[in-house]
Amino acid sequence: MTGRPDLLIAGGGPAGLATALYAARAGLDAVVAEPRPAPVDKACGEGLMPGAVRALTGLGLRVPGHVITGIRYIQGPRRAHAEFTHGPGLGARRTDLHGALHRAVLDAGVPVLPLRVTDVRQDATGVTVPGTGLRARWLVAADGLHSPLRRSLGLHAATGGTPRYGLRRHYAVPPWSSCVEVHWGTHAEAYVTPLGPELVGVALLTAVKAPFTTQLAGFPELSARLPPQAAVTSVRGAGPLRQKARARVHGRVLLVGDAAGYIDALTGEGVFLALAGARALVANVRRGTVSRYETDWRRATRRHRLLTGALLRACQRPALAPRIVPAATHLPGLFTTVVNALA
Ligand SMILES: Cc1cc2nc3c(=O)[nH]c(=O)nc-3n(C[C@H](O)[C@H](O)[C@H](O)COP(=O)(O)OP(=O)(O)OC[C@H]3O[C@@H](n4cnc5c(N)ncnc54)[C@H](O)[C@@H]3O)c2cc1C
Numbered sequence: 001m002t003g004r005p006d007l008l009i010a011g012g013g014p015a016g017l018a019t020a021l022y023a024a025r026a027g028l029d030a031v032v033a034e035p036r037p038a039p040v041d042k043a044c045g046e047g048l049m050p051g052a053v054r055a056l057t058g059l060g061l062r063v064p065g066h067v068i069t070g071i072r073y074i075q076g077p078r079r080a081h082a083e084f085t086h087g088p089g090l091g092a093r094r095t096d097l098h099g100a101l102h103r104a105v106l107d108a109g110v111p112v113l114p115l116r117v118t119d120v121r122q123d124a125t126g127v128t129v130p131g132t133g134l135r136a137r138w139l140v141a142a143d144g145l146h147s148p149l150r151r152s153l154g155l156h157a158a159t160g161g162t163p164r165y166g167l168r169r170h171y172a173v174p175p176w177s178s179c180v181e182v183h184w185g186t187h188a189e190a191y192v193t194p195l196g197p198e199l200v201g202v203a204l205l206t207a208v209k210a211p212f213t214t215q216l217a218g219f220p221e222l223s224a225r226l227p228p229q230a231a232v233t234s235v236r237g238a239g240p241l242r243q244k245a246r247a248r249v250h251g252r253v254l255l256v257g258d259a260a261g262y263i264d265a266l267t268g269e270g271v272f273l274a275l276a277g278a279r280a281l282v283a284n285v286r287r288g289t290v291s292r293y294e295t296d297w298r299r300a301t302r303r304h305r306l307l308t309g310a311l312l313r314a315c316q317r318p319a320l321a322p323r324i325v326p327a328a329t330h331l332p333g334l335f336t337t338v339v340n341a342l343a
Contacts (some may be wrong), residue, residue, distance in 0.1 A: 005029040008127065008136035009116035010149055010337065013040065014258020015274035016142030017101035021059050022282035024108035031136065033115040033129075037200065038102040039095040043168045043238040045191045045268050046202035047180045048090040048097070049343040052272035053080075053278070056100075060258060061316060063100045065092030066194040068180055071339050073325045080328030082339035089343065090191040091180070091201070097271070113307075118148045122252045137254045142278075147259035150245050155255065157244040162316060165239030166265050168203040168210045171230045175200050180268065184325050185218045189266065189315070192222065202226065205241070205265055207316075241265060248294045256281050260297060263308045267342050276300040302325040307342055 007023050009016045023030040034040070047068055048056070052125025056063060068089035073080040105112060113134075120139055121128045127139040141149035148158050175194030184192040188206035195201050202222070204215045212235040216223055242264045248255045255261075257274035280296040314320040328335040 005031045005136045007031070007138050007140050008033065008117075008129070008134055009140040009142055011142035011144060011145055011257070011259065012036075012038075012102070012112055013042070013142060013257060013274070014097065014101060014271050015259070015278055016140065017098075017105050018055075018275045019140050019142060019256055019277035019281060020058065020105045020110045021101070021108060022279050023285070024105075024110055026282050026286045026289065028282065031134070032105065032110060032112045033117045034112055034136075035114055035116040037114070038112075039099040040235070041094050041123065043166050043203070043236040044270075045095050045166075045168065045180070045265055046091055046094060046195060046201045046269045047191070047193045048092055049272050050084050050087045050089050051269070051271050051343060052275055053090050054087060055272065055275040059104065061100045061104055063090060063092045064096050064216045065090040066175060066196055067178060068194065069178045072179040072181045073184060073328050073335075074175065074181055075322075075325035078325045078329050080325055080332065081179065082332070082336040085336070085340050086343065089180070091152060091195045093195055093201075098130075103120050109342050117143070118152060119151070120153075120253065123180055127252045137150060137252070138290070141255045141259045142257050143259050145241070145243055145258040145262055147243070147245075147255070149253065150255060150259050153250055153253060155246045155250055157242045157246045161241045161242065163240035164205055164242065164264060165209065165237060166199060166203055166205050166208050166241060167235055167237045169212055169216065169231055169235050170195070170199060170201050170229050170233040171226045172198050172201055172232045173225065173230050174198055176225065183222050184321075185220050188215050188218060190216065190219050190222055191265075191268070199232075203265065211235075248297045249291060254281055254290065254293055264312045266311055267304065267308045269304050269308070269342055273301050273304060277320055303341055307338060
C-alpha cells in the first residue's frame with residue numbers, strides 16, 4: 001500500500017470487504033476500517049441467491065454451506081415452488097461468509113484496521129478522518145443499514161410505510177428441504193434456510209414488535225419441526241429494514257451495500273446487491289468515472305428494487321397479502337420467472 005490509499009472503506013461487512021477485493025484486483029490501494037473483530041455475525045436469513053454465489057466464485061471465494069436449489073412459498077396447505085434455473089444458491093452462516101471474505105482481503109494485502117469512522121472531512125483531492133491520520137482519495141461508506149456516515153453527511157432520507165424488523169435464530173436439526181422456505185403468516189413471514197447437515201436458520205420478518213418465540217408460535221407447522229431445545233444461537237434482530245439514501249455519490253464519498261439503501265429482506269438478495277454495488281463502484285473509480293457510479297448502481301439494483309418493492313407493497317395490504325401464495329400456486333411459470341429474475 002502507498003502512503004495515501006485510493007479507497008478508505010468504512011465497514012467490513014460483505015459490501016466493504018467485496019469492495020476491497022475488487023479494488024485489490026483492479027490494482028487500487030485500499031484500507032478497510034471495521035471496529036468489530038472477525039468473524040462478524042449479524043441478523044440475516046443467510047440465503048445467498050445464485051447471483052451472489054456466482055459473484056463470490058468470481059472473486060475466487062469458497063464459502064462452506066448447504067446448496068439451495070430454489071424457493072418454496074407456504075401458506076397453510078398451499079405450496080408454490082420455483083427451482084433456480086441459473087445455478088444453485090447457498091445457505092451459509094454469516095460467520096462463514098465473513099470469515100471467507102475477511103481472509104481473502106488479508107491475503108490480497110489489504111489492511112483491516114479496528115476503527116469506527118463516523119466523521120469525515122473532504123476537499124478537492126481527498127477525504128480525511130479527523131483524529132486518525134487517515135486520508136484517502138475516496139471514502140467508501142459500507143457501514144450497513146443504519147450507516148452513521150449516511151446520516152452524518154445528510155444523505156439519509158425519510159421512508160414511508162410501516163417499519164419492518166427481522167429476527168433470526170438457528171436450530172440444530174437436519175434441513176428437510178434444499179429450498180429456502182418462506183412461510184407466509186398473518187403478521188410475519190418466516191424464512192427457513194438450510195445451512196448444514198444439522199443446521200437450519202429461521203428469520204422472521206414482521207412489523208410487529210414481539211419476541212421471536214411468540215412470533216414463531218404463529219407458524220404451528222414450522223414450530224413443530226423446531227423444538228426449543230434445538231435452538232443453538234441466541235436471537236439477533238435488525239431494523240427498521242427500509243432505509244433510503246438521497247444519493248450514492250457525495251463529493252468524494254461513495255455509498256455501497258445497505259448504506260446505499262435497502263428495501264426489505266423479503267427476497268433475500270441483500271448480499272447480491274452489496275457485491276454488485278461493490279463491483280460497479282470499483283469499476284468507476286478505476287476508470288475515473290466516479291459520477292457514473294450512481295447510474296450504474298441504479299441499473300444494477302433496479303430489477304430488485306422494483307420487484308421487492310412491489311412484493312412488499314402487496315404483503316402490507318390486507319386485501320392483497322392473502323393472495324400472494326395462491327397467485328404463485330396458480331401461476332407457477334410466472335412465479336419461477338420472478339424468482340429467477342431476482343436470483
Ligand atoms: C433479517 C434479515 C434477513 C436477511 N436475509 C438475507 C438473505 O437471506 N440473503 C441476503 O443476501 N441478504 C439478506 N439480508 C440482507 C443482508 O444481511 C445485507 O444486505 C448485507 O449484510 C449488507 O452488507 P453490508 O456490508 O452493506 O452491511 P453489513 O453486513 O451490516 O456490514 C456493515 C459493517 O459496517 C460496520 N460498521 C458500522 N458502522 C461503522 C463505522 N462507523 N465505521 C466502520 N465500520 C462500521 C459494521 O460493524 C458491519 O460489520 C437480510 C437482512 C436482514 C436484516
